Amino acid sequence: MEWMRQLLSGNEAVAWAAKDAGVRLGVGYPGTPSTEILETFGALDGPAQWAPNEKVALEVALGVAYANARALVTTKHVGLNVAADPLFTAAYTGAPGGLVIVVADDPGMASSQNEQDSRRYAVAAGLPMLEPADSQQAYAMTREALELAERWSLPVLLRLTTRVSHSKSVVQRAAVVSAPAPGFTRDIAGRVMIPGNARPAHRRLREKLDQVAAWVETPGCGTRLWNAPHAAVEAGADGDQAMAKTPDVRRPLGIVADSVAVLHAREAAPQADVLQVRMVHPLPIETIRRFAASVERCVVVEEGDPVMVEACRAAGIAVEGKAERYRFGELNVGRVRRILAGEDRPESRPPAGKPPQLCTGCPHRIVFNLLRDLDCIVSGDIGCYTLGALPPFDAMDTCVCMGASIGVGLGLRHALPPAEARRVVSVIGDSTFVHSGLTGLVEMVYNPPPSGHVVVILDNQTTAMTGLQEHPGTGRNLRHEPAPQLIIEEVCRSVGVPQVVVIDPIRERERLPATLKQALAEGGLWVLVVRRTCLLEKTRQQKAEGSA
Numbered sequence: 011m012e013w014m015r016q017l018l019s020g021n022e023a024v025a026w027a028a029k030d031a032g033v034r035l036g037v038g039y040p041g042t043p044s045t046e047i048l049e050t051f052g053a054l055d056g057p058a059q060w061a062p063n064e065k066v067a068l069e070v071a072l073g074v075a076y077a078n079a080r081a082l083v084t085t086k087h088v089g090l091n092v093a094a095d096p097l098f099t100a101a102y103t104g105a106p107g108g109l110v111i112v113v114a115d116d117p118g119m120a121s122s123q124n125e126q127d128s129r130r131y132a133v134a135a136g137l138p139m140l141e142p143a144d145s146q147q148a149y150a151m152t153r154e155a156l157e158l159a160e161r162w163s164l165p166v167l168l169r170l171t172t173r174v175s176h177s178k179s180v181v182q183r184a185a186v187v188s189a190p191a192p193g194f195t196r197d198i199a200g201r202v203m204i205p206g207n208a209r210p211a212h213r214r215l216r217e218k219l220d221q222v223a224a225w226v227e228t229p230g231c232g233t234r235l236w237n238a239p240h241a242a243v244e245a246g247a248d249g250d251q252a253m254a255k256t257p258d259v260r261r262p263l264g265i266v267a268d269s270v271a272v273l274h275a276r277e278a279a280p281q282a283d284v285l286q287v288r289m290v291h292p293l294p295i296e297t298i299r300r301f302a303a304s305v306e307r308c309v310v311v312e313e314g315d316p317v318m319v320e321a322c323r324a325a326g327i328a329v330e331g332k333a334e335r336y337r338f339g340e341l342n343v344g345r346v347r348r349i350l351a352g353e354d355r356p357e358s359r360p361p362a363g364k365p366p367q368l369c370t371g372c373p374h375r376i377v378f379n380l381l382r383d384l385d386c387i388v389s390g391d392i393g394c395y396t397l398g399a400l401p402p403f404d405a406m407d408t409c410v411c412m413g414a415s416i417g418v419g420l421g422l423r424h425a426l427p428p429a430e431a432r433r434v435v436s437v438i439g440d441s442t443f444v445h446s447g448l449t450g451l452v453e454m455v456y457n458p459p460p461s462g463h464v465v466v467i468l469d470n471q472t473t474a475m476t477g478l479q480e481h482p483g484t485g486r487n488l489r490h491e492p493a494p495q496l497i498i499e500e501v502c503r504s505v506g507v508p509q510v511v512v513i514d515p516i517r518e519r520e521r522l523p524a525t526l527k528q529a530l531a532e533g534g535l536w537v538l539v540v541r542r543t544c545l546l547e548k549t550r551q552q553k554a555e556g557s558a
């Protein structure tokens with residue numbers, strides 16, 4: 011049944027909402043914890059596609075929204091860095107169709123290289139940001155975000171975190187709407203961001219944000235009040251109404267929280283009133299002010315950076331925050347109890363888990379054994395192969411962000427004395443190469459270090475790290491159907507790399523060490539494409555063929 015209540019993860023709920031709200035195109039780049047949003051949208055027959063990277067994803071979606079159609083972008087937090095350039099200026103141009111950018115943060119870094127707090131992006135770019143606490147809210151707020159984006163012709167950010175993305179809870183869907191017909195209305199002054207157009211556009215953006223800031227203070231819009239059970243007000247009533255019913259009695263404890271911290275706070279302090287901030291930018295600061303005035307003690311409970319607590323204090327609202335130690339990692343009920351108790355003594359450490367490892371039989375293993383044995387200085391990148399940094403290989407020396415391996419390797423080659431420079435190798439996966447390695451390769455050809463350079467592209471024919479997604483180099487699209495294929499070695503040759511060698515590390519076991527040794531000794535510019543399909547990808551393909 012269409013309207014059946016379903017048990018969905020936050021990511022699945024976003025995908026269902028996009029489907030029910032007539033999203034014309036969902037586009038993104040995989041990244042934990044966001045990946046399943048587009049995969050689910052695609053499985054629901056929603057038009058979904060992987061872009062080579064997040065910047066391109068946002069640009070494509072922006073074009074869709076310029077054409078007056080609804081668009082959804084999905085990314086993990088660090089992907090928003092990649093998409094930051096179009097993001098900031100898209101805030102100026104706006105887009106009539108309704109553009110929602112779902113960004114999934116990873117507090118605690120279950121699978122990321124940093125734990126940046128994307129709420130800062132909403133403030134910096136000047137965009138509204140909504141934050142659901144569970145799957146039902148993820149569904150409702152995705153739809154709300156699309157409506158708000160249309161209403162103000164302004165991209166809207168929807169921020170999830172690992173818990174919200176991956177936890178399952180019951181979702182009741184709402185009526186399906188059909189998308190309006192796309193069409194183009196020319197608006198040169200509004201969309202061509204030369205300085206003369208951008209100056210008024212910035213002012214327009216700030217005016218729109220003032221309107222959003224006024225809207226967010228209207229009852230029920232930016233907040234929701236979860237009252238303690240003994241309070242003489244209805245649980246779940248909106249903030250203003252509930253507070254109006256108890257004007258004279260100051261209740262002992264009030265908590266201001268966002269995202270999943272709301273659920274932790276309710277469990278940790280069932281006696282407290284909890285004000286859920288649903289829109290974190292613009293913040294419903296006057297509603298928070300009234301809430302804080304309605305309680306004896308008001309504590310802000312938020313995961314990550316002290317974003318809301320700083321905003322409250324800047325607005326002269328007396329709130330308590332959390333000790334610095336709780337900025338790191340995820341919150342949970344126990345940690346929220348500690349925050350509320352003002353407990354700042356060291357926390358007990360969870361027992362160390364088993365370190366992750368490359369799979370038995372993974373073709374990456376052969377390369378890292380070799381790099382270790384040759385005592386290479388390895389400028390690494392992000393993917394399964396980052397595990398080459400751990401024992402028994404210990405064969406990766408740097409890993410910063412996707413695509414950095416080539417630039418960092420070049421820098422090392424430029425600076426190190428010749429004997430050390432000749433040991434430097436950049437190692438990058440196939441998906442990562444397409445994502446952001448290409449320009450590094452152009453740099454290598456344009457400004458070659460005196461000792462030359464060697465790039466090893468670990469081509470396992472999939473994006474293994476995030477769960478076997480396709481990319482332009484695999485020759486298949488998001489649904490694993492055939493698509494035009496980017497031939498990596500041809501691209502390398504065409505940008506001017508003189509020595510490009512493709513090697514199967516298993517079938518050509520001897521050739522790989524011989525070629526790498528030759529490349530390191532001879533100097534010059536080399537790309538070794540080490541191509542062998544990931545074993546898990548092979549199994550996926552066999553299963554797909556079996557069920558076809």
Ligand SMILES: Cc1ncc(C[n+]2csc(CCOP(=O)(O)OP(=O)(O)O)c2C)c(N)n1
Binds near residue numbers: 040
């Ligand atoms: C900007 C950014 N987007 C997405 C991710 C998530 N992510 C990490 S590595 C990776 C790609 C891994 O694929 P590949 O380079 O082919 O290596 P493999 O895991 O297959 O060995 C992705 C999507 C990220 N860390 N940063």
